Amino acid sequence: MAMGLFAFILYATWATFQNSHYYAAPYLSPFYSPCVSANCTYQTAPLVGSWWKVSPALAVVWIPLGFRTSCYYFRRVYYRSFWLSPPACAVADARPRYSGESRLPLILNNVHRYFFYLAFALAIVDSWDAVAAFDFSGHFGIGLGSLIMLTDAVLLWSYTLGCHSCRHLVGGRLKLLSAHRIRYRLWKGSSVLNRHHGLFGWTSLGWVGFTDLYVRLVSTGVITDPRWVLH
Template sequence: MSAPAATGVRSATRARIAERTLRSDRWWLTPLLTVLGLTVFVVYATIRSFVRTAYWVDDYHYLTPFYSPCVSASCAPGSSHFGVWVGELPMWIPLAFLSLPFLLGFRLTCYYYRKAYYRSFWLSPPACAVAEPRARYTGETRLPLILQNAHRYFFYVGFVISLVNTYDAILAFHSPGGFGFGLGNVILVVNVILLWGYTLSCHSCRHVTGGRLKHFSKHPVRYRIWTFVSKLNTRHMQFAWITLGTLIITDCYIMLVASGTISDLRFVG
């Protein structure tokens, strides 16, 4: 049996160039920075999701997004904003088991992140006019990459989780001592706003709001929503990276306050 014909840049109809690229600029810098940035976040988020320490500040009702919603008997007292649904969890199950798998799926199947890790981790391709190391290209037509089409369903769950994060941020203004807010509240609110920016700028959100409409003139409200989401969509890449940073900052600040390393800067109460 003959070997399958090569596709992509190695197909018979493409120019035969021995060099991987004729580019003389530092084309490898962007893939390298992407690998470093995504690796730092994945390592940090994985460690923090499993350590089960310093994630809840009872005095101010600060709950880190990496542990929300916390609905098991293993959660710190007061951190179960939606009640206790299950008993004690083994250490290998994160306390935010209801949200983390879906958030991972939402980010992993995101159109921008797909481009980012395809080009950086898989080098497919690493940059424009740079040949990838594979001889064949099948895109997202086969397993496992065909599962990327589930992105819109992860978006629905991600939307609900953004509502949960919003509730957590609002609840943090009502501590046991009454209404008050501090630097932690500011960080939580900014993080939630940016998370909404990432969620609403999603390509699936744009499709949900107006993708199937044939006559915008008959649906003026949806058209306005679609226009707003379309404007956000142009900033989806920026929101994708910014929210990785704000999630780390939010979690790190709550961790430092919960552990007693620093005190929350209070403005009221």
């Protein structure tokens, strides 16, 4: 797990600072979506002016970073792998003193729900990108990239809607679920996804990296995107 997380962090950092080859029409890399600065190759929304000189990915990448860093599942991963607190079950902690999440900086993990709100908005944007990936200059088409983008959106939704904060906010916080039938159903649905939260966490993480890599390879001309377009 530690190796997987470390490998993703390395790739994501490299991809974020590349500031090139993140768009291959009609595919936009999820690391750069939504692309909101004026220096974007493909601008999703003009929210940031030309004063933004660095990679446009930096304007949004903090959202998924914060969401996953404060995620209850990934907290387990890095507490075990990097904090060594504990390195494994029934294996002694690496440090003699321990205060858990009762003090700074780890107490900040309690803001997870705010990152959930932002990640929810980001998942909507990613869904829009997935839909746009079927639009080939005004014609409907299906490319391998379209399917990769669609899978990316589905995995991101599965991860986001199974989030523990989401499960709490949609219904888990209620004492009487029977008095709120819709919220009860939402809570049940979120609970189903929540049971596989780790699986969706890893698959969505890996797929985001893979989607970026695919867009990058198509953009640089290393591979050609196989596609069928309806004219």
